[in-house]
Each structure stands twice: as C-alpha cells, then as structure tokens.
Amino acid sequence: MTRKKRGHLVRMLMLAGALLAPTALPAAQGALAWEMRVCANPDDPPASTAKLEGFDNRIAQILADELGATLSHVWAPSDIRIVRDYLRMGSCDLIMGIPDGYLGVLSTVPYYQIPHVFVYRADSPFEIQSLEDEALKRLRVSTYPFSLPHQALRNLGLEVALYRPAQVFTQMDVAAPIIRALLSKEIDLAILDGPVAASYAKQHPELKIAPVSPEIVPPLLPMFQIGTIGVRQGDVALRDRLNIALAQRWGDIQGVFQEYGIQYTPLPKPEVSGPGQTDLEPLRVGVVLPVPTGNPAVTDAAGFAARTGAVIAEDLLGGIAANQGMDLQILPASAPSAEAALRAAQGLAATEKVFALIGGLGEGQAQVLSKFAEDHGVLFFNIGDPSEALRESCYRYTFHLEASTAMYLDTLAQWFAAKGHRRWFFLYPGTEEGRALYQRARQAVAKFGGSEAGKVEIPPDRRTYQDIPETVRRATPDLVLSLLGPENQDFFLAQIGAVSFNAPVVSFPHPVTQTRSYWLRVGQSTSAAEKTYRLGLWEATLEENGAGEINDQLSSRTGTPMDPSAWAAYAAVKILLESILATGSAEASRLIAHLENPATSFNLYKGVPLSFRPWNHQLRQPLFVVQLNPGAVLGTRLSQQLALVRVAGQVPDIPPGADPKPLLDRLGNPAEGSPCRR
Incomplete structure (x- = not known):
C-alpha cells in the first residue's frame, strides 16, 4: 500500500509496535469542530x-481545512493490518493513498495517478524512455x-538484479x-515508484528520472499507481464529503505533487456533487452504525440490517417528503x-447539518450519541441499546425504539407465566452488569x-458449560433463562x-442476537430447537396490519x-x-413536544x-416471542431464512x-420512581 512497495510485507516488520495514540493539529475553527482521524505510516517519505x-x-490537512475538521493521526503499519486492525475496528476513519479498488475499503475518486519511473545516472551513455527500448536488454x-x-x-524477457540484503x-x-x-554503478538502471524516485x-542531482512507458504492459500490468x-x-x-472536498x-x-517534484499524470477534476442537491429543502438524517466491526456473525449483521x-x-418515504x-x-x-x-x-453535524x-448498536455507542445529541440539540433515535442506565439518564433529545431491558424481562415473565412456567433457573455472567440483569430478571x-x-x-471468561445441565436437572425448574452475553449464548x-x-x-x-444470521448459528449448533426461545422487537414473517x-x-x-x-431504523425515519x-417544522424542541404529547x-x-x-422517551410496543423452528432446513436462501424461526406469541x-x-x-x-418523570 505504500508508494515504495505496496503489499510487500517484509518492509513492515519495524512497525509491529506502531503507536495507537493519535496526534492532532490545533482545533479547527467553526461552529462545531470535528475530528478527521487518519491512519498513516510514520516512516514512508515522501x-x-x-x-x-x-x-x-x-493533502490530508488541505481536506481537513476544507471540511472544518481537526486533523489527527494514528501511526500504523502500511500493510493489510492498517485496514484489518485499525480502520475496520475504528482506530482511525480514513487512509490516504489507497490503491483504487483495494479490498476491504470504500474508496473516494482518485486524486493522483503517478507513473513508475526509470532512474539512472545522468552521465549514463544512454537514455531510456520505454520498456521496449533495445538498449534495455544490454543493461x-x-x-x-x-x-x-x-x-x-x-x-519482456529481461533479467533483473534483485537487492534483498539482510538490512531490508x-x-x-x-x-x-x-x-x-x-550510485555505485553495480547496476545501470532502476524502476521505482515515482514519489520515491x-x-x-532531490538528494542526488546526479540521478535522472523518466516515466515508464508504455503505461500498460501485457498482460494488463499497469506501470503507474492510482x-x-x-x-x-x-x-x-x-466518502461523499471527501469527494466534494477533493x-x-x-x-x-495537484500543486502539492508539483511542489514535491513528483511526475504525475494529470487527472481531470472530478465532477461530484453533494447528496440530494435539488431545489427541495434538505432533510438530512445521519445513520451511525457498526458496519463492519470484524464480527460478521453478530454486530455486523445487525448493523447492516439497520442501515438497509x-x-x-429513504426510498419508500422520499416521495412523501x-x-x-x-x-x-x-x-x-x-x-x-x-x-x-x-x-x-461530529462530522455529520458539522458538515451535513443533520437534524437527527x-x-x-455497538458497545457504548448509544451513550456517546445521546450525550452528543444533548449537547448539540440534535435528535437521536436509539435502535440498539436496551440498557436502563441510558433511559435513566433522562436525555431530552434521545428517544428509544429499542425495547428496554426491563421491557424484555417483563415480557418474558408475563408470557411464560401465562403458559404455567413459574419456577425459573437463572444463568448469568459474574460481572456487575450481569448481576444487575439477574436482579431485574428476578423482579420480573x-x-x-x-x-x-x-x-x-458464570465467570466472565468461561466458555464451557457441560456441568450446568446436571445442576439444572436437580433444581427441576419450569424454565431456564440465560442472561449470558451474545458471544456466549450459542x-x-x-x-x-x-x-x-x-x-x-x-x-x-440482546439486539445483535435477534438477527437471522445469529439464529442460523444457533440452529447449526444446537439440537434443542424445540425448547429454544427468544424475544424479538420485530419478526420478518409477520403478515397482518401492514407488516407483510x-x-x-x-x-x-x-x-x-x-x-x-x-424495522427499528425504518420506523425511526418514519416517525421523524x-x-x-x-408540526410543520424540523426544529428539535417542537419535535420533542410532539413526540412527548x-x-x-x-x-x-x-x-x-x-x-x-x-x-423516559421509551416507545411503548408489543414484543414477539419467537422459537427456533425444529423442522427448518438450514440454508441461506430467503425462504430458508424466513422459515428458520416461527412466532410463538405476542405480548x-x-x-x-x-x-x-x-x-x-x-x-x-413504571413512571413512579423514575428519575425522568416530569
């Protein structure tokens, strides 16, 4: 991925312990400063x-200035880890100089095309301008x-002297x-990346450089970098904001490349526009979700579904707007x-002026977004965090479409009580959060x-449960309630x-365990389908009341x-x-008054x-008891995914x-005793 040798893993060993702490330039000026955090190589001149x-x-600083952002850096190795371990996991938000079409990223329009170049001594008795020059065969x-x-x-049938001494x-x-x-005349000519050459x-005036031609060598090998x-x-x-800034x-x-003396192929100025540039009044809603996080079976599936x-x-309701x-x-x-x-x-509010x-979804995200919304007068719709602590924070600008922990537990208790299941066995993590969940479950x-x-x-790091069934059998419960985290339930x-x-x-x-992707994992891992239940905020097989x-x-x-x-993300947009x-207004205070009415x-x-x-701004709503379908044929076709679970009831x-x-x-x-009761 570097200009010197993209994808060459040998050169990256020095960076295995790269610093994670970002370094920042002075804060940007503007009504709302935001941080543009770049992952960059600490030792990749020029x-x-x-x-x-x-x-x-x-160039990153130019873009940050244009977008009114504070530029910060996380210094990281320029190999596949910069995407896998840094960008994808959220340590930074963008990487400069990514090749066009690089796997695992979403790319902007190209901002440079730089050819590989011939490098040779100025006193050499030849000039090379093409890989097809006959003189090249003698060098x-x-x-x-x-x-x-x-x-x-x-x-092209040419021999190459490779220099890979130990110091490499x-x-x-x-x-x-x-x-x-x-320089020592061991070789006559080199082909290097344009910026490095x-x-x-500049350091050695006795060197001469010329762009490699032709630009494409059979079979379709590009002699340039985009x-x-x-x-x-x-x-x-x-991505869209960066395209506009570019x-x-x-x-x-382009002047930066000229200043560095880098030979480059001029690219036409990109013709890009902002989203929805029409004569209509923009109504912008930011959707902040973990897509992807590196855990495709859990949070990625829920985040991808929510974004969808x-x-x-936007598609179905845009015409109404x-x-x-x-x-x-x-x-x-x-x-x-x-x-x-x-x-x-911060970026969405500062540059796009989103009103909501x-x-x-994702650990801690609802808390920081609620706090941000409160501080900046932006509405926030929580579609992924059931925690009671968040609801007891009494944020005026936050509304919860995700059901609360207490709602889920009360729903389970009510439904199974109606089925005659009175004696409960509890399995819960040995953490402060797990014990609080257990106490609220007992209350329900x-x-x-x-x-x-x-x-x-259960100790937090435990992954084996073979001794649990005998303990359960001796207790003779009517029902077992697992309060384990998403990663341990299956x-x-x-x-x-x-x-x-x-x-x-x-x-x-847990919201991330309500996806069909997670149910498929459960179906593949257990033979106890007939006794496996969970609540759902929504169910994809519902037909009545417009659900179908x-x-x-x-x-x-x-x-x-x-x-x-x-469903929660769709419902949030519909409510907004x-x-x-x-109300005839997108002003936050009027919308809050309407939602509280x-x-x-x-x-x-x-x-x-x-x-x-x-x-507490919690949406009142019925929930659905769903069960793993014992007769389901496991598979990824839509019909198979729909048949994977069935609705057992509504509460x-x-x-x-x-x-x-x-x-x-x-x-x-209840409202009684709530710190948020007004």
Missing part, C-alpha cells in the same frame, strides 16, 4: 512521516522484488539498496467503536407470580443441546428478511418524517398505535378496541 511531512500529510536493471515492474520485466528486513526503505547499487533525485482515500465499507457519508480543492492538491432499513425508508417540498436524505456512517461513533456524529441521528418473575428455582453465576445452547431436561431455554434478546407489505418491501430489494434492527409533517401515536405495523412514554395480547397504553406500560419500569 508520502508520510511522523513529523507530519509528506505529500499525503499535506543491468533492478526494481522491487515481486512487484508489478518486476513481473513486467520478466514478461530491518528498515522501511526497500528502495535504499537499489539506489546505493545505482523524486525524493532520491491513489484514492479509503474509508470503512459503509461509511458513505464520509473537487473543491483540486488545484491545491434506513435506506429503504418530496410532495411536501423536502428532500429526505439518509447519510450512512460506519462506526465500529464508541469513539468512532462520536467522530462520525439514528444508531446505538416475581411481578408475574413466579419464583427462583436456582441460579449459576456456546451454551450448543453444549446443552443433547442433554435431557424438559425445561425450555430462553436467552436474553413492509417485510416484502425490504426482502424484495435485498433478498434478506427484515431483521428487528432494520411524520412528526415533521405534523400523549395524543401522538404512530402506525408502525404492530397492530396498535404506538407512542413514547413522556418521562401483550391487546383486545380489539382496548386502550393499549395501560397494557403496554405493564412492561418495563
């Missing part, structure tokens, strides 16, 4: 150095081992031994960590007439699958079921648009009008014509 020298450092030639120029020379394994600059050989030509800026896959909003500062950026739900909402003179714009941002989520929110954010069970039959506290189900005890097993419905139509709209576009997080139409309700395809509790069961609010308010913590 592109990048830890002293903030190099053309990519300069001693060298280039980077196993590079495209190396392959091109071999394809302990230094960054793999061009150095080639340059030394050229330009840097050495550089783009790489962002996380799914980080569409940031176009607006194109002349300044928001984008489908346009008829009212508004341009509904969904701006996706990918944030694998809480820190990355905060940077994404949707997100909350007692609330609906049940009792504790037994419990086991381990537990797999290890107890062949054990004979009659009690059904219910797992706490919205499920079909999403699945027909994506070929995947509408997971709960997709309907609230703006009802007891008379306000929304049709979100669950059969009853849904509304927010004014004291509460609301009679026709009844007021749903009192029944829905039985689920979760």
Whole structure:
C-alpha cells in the first residue's frame, strides 16, 4: 500500500509496535469542530512521516481545512493490518493513498495517478524512455522484488538484479539498496515508484528520472499507481464529503505533487456533487452504525440490517417528503467503536447539518450519541441499546425504539407465566452488569407470580458449560433463562443441546442476537430447537396490519428478511418524517413536544398505535416471542431464512378496541420512581 512497495510485507516488520495514540493539529475553527482521524505510516517519505511531512500529510490537512475538521493521526503499519486492525475496528476513519479498488475499503475518486519511473545516472551513455527500448536488454536493471515492474520485466524477457540484503528486513526503505547499487554503478538502471524516485533525485542531482512507458504492459500490468482515500465499507457519508472536498480543492492538491517534484499524470477534476442537491429543502438524517466491526456473525449483521432499513425508508418515504417540498436524505456512517461513533456524529453535524441521528448498536455507542445529541440539540433515535442506565439518564433529545431491558424481562415473565412456567433457573455472567440483569430478571418473575428455582453465576471468561445441565436437572425448574452475553449464548445452547431436561431455554434478546444470521448459528449448533426461545422487537414473517407489505418491501430489494434492527431504523425515519409533517417544522424542541404529547401515536405495523412514554422517551410496543423452528432446513436462501424461526406469541395480547397504553406500560419500569418523570 505504500508508494515504495505496496503489499510487500517484509518492509513492515519495524512497525509491529506502531503507536495507537493519535496526534492532532490545533482545533479547527467553526461552529462545531470535528475530528478527521487518519491512519498513516510514520516512516514512508515522501508520502508520510511522523513529523507530519509528506505529500499525503499535506493533502490530508488541505481536506481537513476544507471540511472544518481537526486533523489527527494514528501511526500504523502500511500493510493489510492498517485496514484489518485499525480502520475496520475504528482506530482511525480514513487512509490516504489507497490503491483504487483495494479490498476491504470504500474508496473516494482518485486524486493522483503517478507513473513508475526509470532512474539512472545522468552521465549514463544512454537514455531510456520505454520498456521496449533495445538498449534495455544490454543493461543491468533492478526494481522491487515481486512487484508489478518486476513481473513486467520478466514478461519482456529481461533479467533483473534483485537487492534483498539482510538490512531490508530491518528498515522501511526497500528502495535504499537499489539506489546505493545505482550510485555505485553495480547496476545501470532502476524502476521505482515515482514519489520515491523524486525524493532520491532531490538528494542526488546526479540521478535522472523518466516515466515508464508504455503505461500498460501485457498482460494488463499497469506501470503507474492510482491513489484514492479509503474509508470503512459503509461509511458513505464520509466518502461523499471527501469527494466534494477533493473537487473543491483540486488545484491545491495537484500543486502539492508539483511542489514535491513528483511526475504525475494529470487527472481531470472530478465532477461530484453533494447528496440530494435539488431545489427541495434538505432533510438530512445521519445513520451511525457498526458496519463492519470484524464480527460478521453478530454486530455486523445487525448493523447492516439497520442501515438497509434506513435506506429503504429513504426510498419508500422520499416521495412523501418530496410532495411536501423536502428532500429526505439518509447519510450512512460506519462506526465500529464508541469513539468512532462520536467522530462520525461530529462530522455529520458539522458538515451535513443533520437534524437527527439514528444508531446505538455497538458497545457504548448509544451513550456517546445521546450525550452528543444533548449537547448539540440534535435528535437521536436509539435502535440498539436496551440498557436502563441510558433511559435513566433522562436525555431530552434521545428517544428509544429499542425495547428496554426491563421491557424484555417483563415480557418474558408475563408470557411464560401465562403458559404455567413459574419456577425459573437463572444463568448469568459474574460481572456487575450481569448481576444487575439477574436482579431485574428476578423482579420480573416475581411481578408475574413466579419464583427462583436456582441460579449459576458464570465467570466472565468461561466458555464451557457441560456441568450446568446436571445442576439444572436437580433444581427441576419450569424454565431456564440465560442472561449470558451474545458471544456466549450459542456456546451454551450448543453444549446443552443433547442433554435431557424438559425445561425450555430462553436467552436474553440482546439486539445483535435477534438477527437471522445469529439464529442460523444457533440452529447449526444446537439440537434443542424445540425448547429454544427468544424475544424479538420485530419478526420478518409477520403478515397482518401492514407488516407483510413492509417485510416484502425490504426482502424484495435485498433478498434478506427484515431483521428487528432494520424495522427499528425504518420506523425511526418514519416517525421523524411524520412528526415533521405534523408540526410543520424540523426544529428539535417542537419535535420533542410532539413526540412527548400523549395524543401522538404512530402506525408502525404492530397492530396498535404506538407512542413514547413522556418521562423516559421509551416507545411503548408489543414484543414477539419467537422459537427456533425444529423442522427448518438450514440454508441461506430467503425462504430458508424466513422459515428458520416461527412466532410463538405476542405480548401483550391487546383486545380489539382496548386502550393499549395501560397494557403496554405493564412492561418495563413504571413512571413512579423514575428519575425522568416530569
């Protein structure tokens, strides 16, 4: 990925312990400063150095200035790890100089095309301008081992002197031994990356450089490098902002290459535009989600589904907005960590002027987004964090479409109590959070007439559960409630699958475990399908009350079921648009007053009008008890995914014509005693 030798792993060994702490320049000026964090190589002149020298450092600063951002750096190795371990996991948000089409990133438009160059001594009795020159066959030639120029020379039948002395394994600059050989006349000519050659030509005036031609050598080997800026896959909003900034500062950026004496092929100024540039009033909603995070079976699936739900909402509801003179714009941002989520929110608010954010999947993300929304007067819709602590923070600008922990537990207790399951066995992590979850579960069970039959506290790092079934059998419970984290629930189900005890097993419905992807993992790992239950915020097989139509709209576009997080994101966009139409304003205080109004309700395809509790902004809503289908054929086709689980029931069961609010308010913590009650 560097200009000296992209993808050459040998040269990266010195950076195995690269610093993670970002270094920053002074804060940007503007109404709302935001941080543009770049992963960069600390020792890759002339592109990048830890002293903030190099053309990519300069260009990054130009872009940051254009976008009103604070530029910061994380110094990291320029091999595959910079994407795998740094960009994808949220340590930084962009990488300069990524080759066009590089796997694992979303790329901007190219901002340079730099040819490989011939390098030879000015006093040489020849001039080389093409790989087809006959004189080349009589010369001693060298280039980077196993590079495209190396392959091109071999394809042309030319011998190549390779310089790989031991010091190459302990230094960054793999061009150095080639340059030394050229200066000492051990070789006659070298082919190097353009920026590296330009840097050495400044140090050694006796060297001459010329672009390699032809640009393409059979079979389709390019003798040039195209550089783009790489962002996380799914980080569409940031990619688009960078494209606009590149176009607006194109002349300044090309001037940087001229200043460094780098021979480059002029590229046409990109013709890019911002999202939704129309005569309509922009209505911009930022969607901050962990896509991807490196855990595709869990959070990635929920984040991808949520982003899909928001984008489908833009498609289906955009016409309604346009008829009212508004341009509904969904701006996706990918944030694998809480820190990355905060940077994404800052950027969306500063550059796109979003009036609302949707997100909350991923550890700690709902907390930082809620705090950001509160500090900057932006609405935030939490679609992924059930924690009671977040709801008890009483953030005025935050509304929760994700059900709360207490709602989930009360729903489970009510439904199974109605089925005659009174004696509960609890399995929970031995952490502060796990113990709090256990205590609230006991409260829920007692609330609906049940009792504790037994419990086991599991050490946080434990992954084996073979001794649990015998403990359960001796306790003779009616039901086993697993409060383990998402990463351990399927381990537990797999290890107890062949054990004979009659009690059904219910797992706490962490949002990331409600996806079809997670259910498929469970189906592959357990033979106890008939006794495996979980709650769902939504179910992709629902048909009544318009649910079938919205499920079909999403699945027909994506070929995947509408997971709960997709429904939540869609519902958030629908609520925002309907609230703006009802109030005639996108001003936050008016929207909050509307959402808190007891008379306000929304049709979100669950059969009853849904509304927010004014004291903690929790959406009142029924939940669905779902069960792994014992007869399902495991597979990835849409029909197989839909058949993987079945609806066992809905809680509460609301009679026709009844007021749903009192029944829905039985689920979760009441207004009495809430610190948020106004």
